[in-house]
Amino acid sequence: MKTSALLVAALFGVCLAACSKESPPSTRWNDAAAAVATSAKPIVTASAPPQEGGAFNKFFLPDGEGGYARVFQQEKDGVALAILKKDGKDVATASIADTRTNDDAKKKFDGATEKVSGFPVIKVGNNQSSVLVKERYQVKISSQTLDHEARKALLAKFDLAGLAKL
Amino acid sequence: MSESLHAVLEELPESSLTTYVLGALDYIVPGEWENIRSLEVMAKSVTGESDEGIIQQVGERAIALYADPDQGYQRAVWLFQMVDHGSTVAGVASALSMIGSRVDALSFLSDYAPKPDTTQSIDAAVKIAAELAAFCVTNGIPGDSVGDFANAVINYGKEEKMRLAAWLALDCVLPLGPDFLGKLMDSVRSFDANDLPGHAVFSKVADFIPGDWMDKKRTLEATVESVGGHMSSLVADGTVTREGVLDRIRQYIEVSDDKLDVVAAALDATTNTFEHTGIQTVARRVVARAYAEI
Numbered sequence: 379m380k381t382s383a384l385l386v387a388a389l390f391g392v393c394l395a396a397c398s399k400e401s402p403p404s405t406r407w408n409d410a411a412a413a414v415a416t417s418a419k420p421i422v423t424a425s426a427p428p429q430e431g432g433a434f435n436k437f438f439l440p441d442g443e444g445g446y447a448r449v450f451q452q453e454k455d456g457v458a459l460a461i462l463k464k465d466g467k468d469v470a471t472a473s474i475a476d477t478r479t480n481d482d483a484k485k486k487f488d489g490a491t492e493k494v495s496g497f498p499v500i501k502v503g504n505n506q507s508s509v510l511v512k513e514r515y516q517v518k519i520s521s522q523t524l525d526h527e528a529r530k531a532l533l534a535k536f537d538l539a540g541l542a543k544l
Numbered sequence: 545m546s547e548s549l550h551a552v553l554e555e556l557p558e559s560s561l562t563t564y565v566l567g568a569l570d571y572i573v574p575g576e577w578e579n580i581r582s583l584e585v586m587a588k589s590v591t592g593e594s595d596e597g598i599i600q601q602v603g604e605r606a607i608a609l610y611a612d613p614d615q616g617y618q619r620a621v622w623l624f625q626m627v628d629h630g631s632t633v634a635g636v637a638s639a640l641s642m643i644g645s646r647v648d649a650l651s652f653l654s655d656y657a658p659k660p661d662t663t664q665s666i667d668a669a670v671k672i673a674a675e676l677a678a679f680c681v682t683n684g685i686p687g688d689s690v691g692d693f694a695n696a697v698i699n700y701g702k703e704e705k706m707r708l709a710a711w712l713a714l715d716c717v718l719p720l721g722p723d724f725l726g727k728l729m730d731s732v733r734s735f736d737a738n739d740l741p742g743h744a745v746f747s748k749v750a751d752f753i754p755g756d757w758m759d760k761k762r763t764l765e766a767t768v769e770s771v772g773g774h775m776s777s778l779v780a781d782g783t784v785t786r787e788g789v790l791d792r793i794r795q796y797i798e799v800s801d802d803k804l805d806v807v808a809a810a811l812d813a814t815t816n817t818f819e820h821t822g823i824q825t826v827a828r829r830v831v832a833r834a835y836a837e838i
Contacts, residue, residue: 403554407583410604411548414611421612431684449699452833454615454684459836461699468701473836480605480837503598505591506835518836522592 421455421479428456428476433544434515438472439535446532448472455479462519462532470521470532474541477516484510494530495538501526509533512542546618549610550583550603553827557581561797562815566706568792569713572784577706580824583607583831590831598838605834606827616681617826623681623752624822627674627745661720664808665731668715668724669768670746671818675707676767677752678822682829694770703828707821712775713789714817719808721786722779725772732765 422428431453438460441448446462446469453459456476461468477483487510490498499509506520507529517536519529547555556579557563563579570577580586587602588594610617676693683696700708716724735743750760778784786804793799799807 404550404582404584406600407548407550407603407607410607411550411611414548414608419608421609421615449695451696452683452829454833457833457836459832463699471832471836475837483838502838503591503593503595505593516837520591520835 426478428478429515429544431456431458434458434474434541437474437517437537437541437544439532443535444532446470462521470519470524470529472532472536473516473518473520474536475516475518477510477514483516484513492530494533497538497542499530499533507533509536509538511538512544515541515544517541546611546613549607549617549827549830552610552621552823553581553583553586556820556823560820562817562820564796565714565793565811565815566710566817566821568796569710569789570706571792572709572713572778573705576702576709577821578702580827583827586824586827586831587835590828591835601838602831602834605838606830609834609837610826610830616684617830619752620678620682620826621823623674623678623749624826625816625819626748627671628816628819661727662731664715664719664805664812665724665727666735666743666746667812668711668720669728669732669764670743670749671711671715672768672771673746673753673764674749674818675711675771676763677749678826681752682826693767694774697771697774703821703824707818707825708771708775709778709784710817710821712778713784714808714811714815716772716775717779717784717786718789718811719805724779725769725776728768728772729765732761732768735761735764 435450435453435458438448438458439446446464449461449463451459451461451471456479457473459471459473462470462472475483486502486508487498487500490500490510492499494509497509497511499507502508502518505522506518507526509517511517517533517538519532521529524532558579558581566577566579578589580589583603583606584599587599587606591598591602593599593602609615613619679693679696697708716728720727746764750757753760753763755763790799790804790807793807793811
C-alpha cells in the first residue's frame with residue numbers, strides 16, 4: 379500500500395506543480411457566443427429544412443479520381459464532407475453544403491466572374507475554392523497545398539448537373 | 545445552456561498530468577498531436593488561413609454549430625468526459641483490488657473489487673465503445689456504423705490517433721500485456737447481455753449504439769476486434785511494449801513502482817486522455833464543417 383500511495387502522491391504532485399499556469403481567456407469569441415446564447419437559433423429550421431447530408435454523397439467526385447482516395451468524414455444536416463487522400467496523406471477536403479443552414483454564405487458569390495460547369499466559382503481566402511449550384515448548394519475543395527486552378531479541376535469532377543436537379 | 549465551444553477548448557490545461565502522459569506517448573504516433581487549446585488556433589490549423597476575417601467567420605459558425613444540441617457535438621464531448629470519469633472509478637477499483645491482494649491487513653478489499661484483468665479489459669472495451677458512439681454522434685454516419693467506424697479508424701489522424709495510441713499503451717498493453725486483444729475479446733464475449741445494463745458506463749454509452757442488447761454486444765465485440773486488431777500491429781512490430789511505455793512515462797513523471805498493473809491503474813485514475821483529446825477531436829470536426837458552410 380505504501381508504494382501505491384507514494385506513486386499516486388507523486389503523480390498528483392506533478393499535476394499540482396504543473397497545472398497552475400493558465401493563460402487568460404480570450405475575448406475574441408464573446409460576442410458570437412453571446413449572440414448564440416440569446417437567439418438559440420437551431421441549425422435546422424422547420425420553415426426551410428436543409429437536404430439530408432447523405433443525399434449529397436452520390437454527387438461527389440468519384441473515389442480514385444485523380445489518384446485520390448475519397449474517405450467520407452462527416453454527414454450532418456445539410457452538409458457532407460470527405461477527405462481526399464494521396465499516398466496515405468490528407469491533401470484536400472471536399473464538401474457539399476446546403477446554404478439553407480447559412481444563407482449569408484451565398485452573398486460572396488455576387489460578382490463572381492469565373493465558372494465551373496456553368497456555375498459561378500470563387501476563391502475563398504487562399505485555401506478554398508467554392509462553386510454555387512442552383513443558387514443553393516455550395517460545393518468546395520479546401521486544401522493547404524493545391525492551388526485555385528487545381529481545386530477548380532477537382533470541382534469539375536463533381537456531378538454538379540446532377541446536384542442541380544436535387 | 546451549455547458552454548460555448550471556445551470556452552470548452554480554453555479550459556483544457558496547457559500542462560497537466562494528462563498532457564505529460566500524452567507527450568510521453570507521442571513517440572507511438574510522432575507529430576500527430578498538438579495540444580490545441582483555443583478556437584482561433586484550431587481554426588488556423590484546420591484551414592491554414594491567416595486571413596483574420598475568414599478565421600472569425602469559421603469560428604463564429606463553429607460556435608453556432610456546437611451550440612445547437614441537435615447537431616450532436618455536445619453529446620460527443622459528454623461521452624468522452626463520461627468514459628474518463630467512469631474509468632477513474634475502474635482505476636480506483638483495480639488499485640484497491642491490487643492493494644487487497646498484496647497487503648494482508650487490507651485483504652478484505654479484494655472481496656469487493658473486481659479482478660484487475662477483468663476490470664481493465666472491460667474498461668478498455670467500453671472506452672472503444674464510447675469512441676464508436678462519439679464518432680457516430682460527431683460525424684453522423686448512418687448505416688453500417690461498425691464498418692464505417694473501422695474504416696474511419698484506419699484513417700484516423702491527429703488527436704484521434706493520439707487518443708487511440710494512449711488507449712493502446714495505458715488501457716491495453718501496460719495493464720494486460722502484449723496479448724491484450726485476446727483478454728479484451730474474452731472479457732467482452734463472457735459479458736452476458738443481461739449484465740450489460742449493470743455496467744454503469746457502458747449502459748450510458750450503449751444508448752448511442754443501435755439495436756437491442758444482443759446487437760449492442762455484437763457491435764462492441766466487432767468494434768473491439770477491428771480497432772484492437774488494427775492497433776495491435778503497433779505491438780507486433782515492437783513500437784509499443786510495456787517496458788517502452790513505462791520508460792517513456794518515467795522521462796516525464798516520477799514513477800516509484802515497478803508493478804506495471806499498479807502503474808496502469810494509477811495512471812488510469814489520474815489522467816483523462818479521452819476527455820482531453822476528445823474535446824480537441826470534436827472541435828476539429830465542428831471547425832471543418834464550419835469551414836465548409838461559410
